């Protein structure tokens with residue numbers, strides 16, 4: 001009887017031992033399998049490539065699988081992470097930014113982002129992008145975005161000769177521009193500055209005449225430098241005005257006048273921005289024009305004034321959806 005009990009006990013231990021071995025084996029197998037599975041993840045591959053776990057997770061969260069494959073095909077580079085920290089970084093442009101950076105290593109990353117966002121890496125007039133006319137006061141027209149040939153704003157009004165040169169009826173702007181310009185005019189007047197509009201709405205056909213004149217007389221390269229091609233001029237929007245003062249109408253010296261200085265500091269309050277600033281020629285594609293103002297609305301104008309970016313950059317980041 002005693003012997004049988006001992007035998008039973010031994011058998012129990014025996015089976016227990018087998019079960020324990022099986023459990024250990026299984027958990028080892030599961031662990032190995034999980035390890036094998038993990039090695040196939042982007043997180044593993046990125047950390048192996050030299051990115052920290054935190055950065056790897058950030059890259060995976062922010063970018064597409066295709067972007068990650070692209071990153072893994074290149075040597076580890078902190079500038080990939082630095083690019084993503086840029087204020088106006090757009091995910092969809094990631095590979096374009098990085099390619100541009102590799103080809104132009106001396107260009108600061110902030111500028112790389114701005115250049116790609118504004119399409120400046122392309123030849124002027126080479127993209128044939130269509131201006132999204134539903135954006136109303138915030139439509140974008142530049143050397144890449146073209147307006148419809150037949151577009152003429154429906155709410156054009158003639159500027160009174162108290163505020164513009166030429167014959168009555170020759171200077172037209174959209175109603176909102178007239179209203180806001182008058183507010184601005186009064187504020188400037190109160191400080192002894194007399195603003196005057198020299199040019200405003202220009203139809204496609206009128207811009208064609210301006211452009212062709214330059215082209216015929218001074219050649220295409222010069223024409224492209226000095227005037228917009230028809231369809232690509234902001235003046236066709238009815239939202240752009242060339243502003244001088246009653247005492248200074250000279251394109252070469254207006255920038256130093258009190259009126260120009262007043263406009264730089266105050267126009268945004270009325271929804272206008274200096275569209276082609278001196279230090280942004282590389283982003284706007286236009287030489288400095290101290291007289292060319294564009295109505296974009298007060299909210300956008302205030303942002304642009306505060307952050308000192310171009311409308312092209314603003315549009316790419318906030319409106320191009």
Ligand SMILES: [Zn+2]
Nearest residue numbers: 240241242292
């Ligand atoms: Zn202009």
